Amino acid sequence: VTQNPRYLITVTGKKLTVTCSQNMNHEYMSWYRQDPGMGLKLIYYSVGAGITDKGEVPNGYNVSRSTTEDFPLRLELAAPSQTSVYFCASIDFGPEAFFGQGTGLTVV
Amino acid sequence: DQQVKQNSPSLSVQEGRISILNCDYTNSMFDYFLWYKKYPAEGPTFLISISSIKDKNEDGRFTVFLNKSAKHLSLHIVPSQPGDSAVYFCAARLNTGNQFYFGTGTSLTVIP
Numbered sequence: 066v067t068q069n070p071r072y073l074i075t076v077t078g079k080k081l082t083v084t085c086s087q088n089m090n091h092e093y094m095s096w097y098r099q100d101p102g103m104g105l106k107l108i109y110y111s112v113g114a115g116i117t118d119k120g121e122v123p124n125g126y127n128v129s130r131s132t133t134e135d136f137p138l139r140l141e142l143a144a145p146s147q148t149s150v151y152f153c154a155s156i157d158f159g160p161e162a163f164f165g166q167g168t169g170l171t172v173v
Numbered sequence: 174d175q176q177v178k179q180n181s182p183s184l185s186v187q188e189g190r191i192s193i194l195n196c197d198y199t200n201s202m203f204d205y206f207l208w209y210k211k212y213p214a215e216g217p218t219f220l221i222s223i224s225s226i227k228d229k230n231e232d233g234r235f236t237v238f239l240n241k242s243a244k245h246l247s248l249h250i251v252p253s254q255p256g257d258s259a260v261y262f263c264a265a266r267l268n269t270g271n272q273f274y275f276g277t278g279t280s281l282t283v284i285p
Contacts, residue, residue, distance in 0.1 A: 066216070093271045104177070104262060104275035105217070112270065120272065152216050156271045160205040164216030 068153050068165035075143050075172055083138045083168050085153030091163075093156040094136040095120070096128065098149040099167075105152060111136055143172045176200045177265050179276035187284050192250040194279050196263030199244065204268035206239060208248045211260045211278070220261070221248070253283045 066087045095110035107120030111130040127139040154162040178197045186192045204225045209217035223230040223237045230237050236249045263276040
């Protein structure tokens, strides 16, 4: 699972995209955020191309799944509260998920 | 509403001794429980899992125990090695699909 960029600093109100791709032909992909001292919180997930659904903390984010391989995460209006580390994950038949290396986002 | 809880933020153990990491959950709809290991600046990596219909699963030095009546699981690492030093996350999967809920993590330090 490959995420880009690894680190990103942006300003409030900017639009940005974090990309995620996998070459394992997994149907299920998901995005998590991890705040300091906290566990991973599910933002959005997808069970296949063209299908997405909200997780625990979807507000302020958007996703799309046009292909099995790619699952980008979009922030339409970046806010300081979205400063976090973001992880993309994909799952085959499960139950274990394969995670990307993470994207550290700072919104100033 | 934290459905998966790890109440110990950190744990220090001597090399060669047993490490026991604990996790509690509240939702009876979880069908799988997993442990992930995370090093700094890396994504979590899968360590071991257990189905809700079992009470024990073992893989080398790692054993996970599940007590459904207490809604509690634990990860035992024997013997502990310095390379085991990392943050360990407990996770649970909802039986409705591949949605995972994670605990807040326990930072394990194995002292040589």
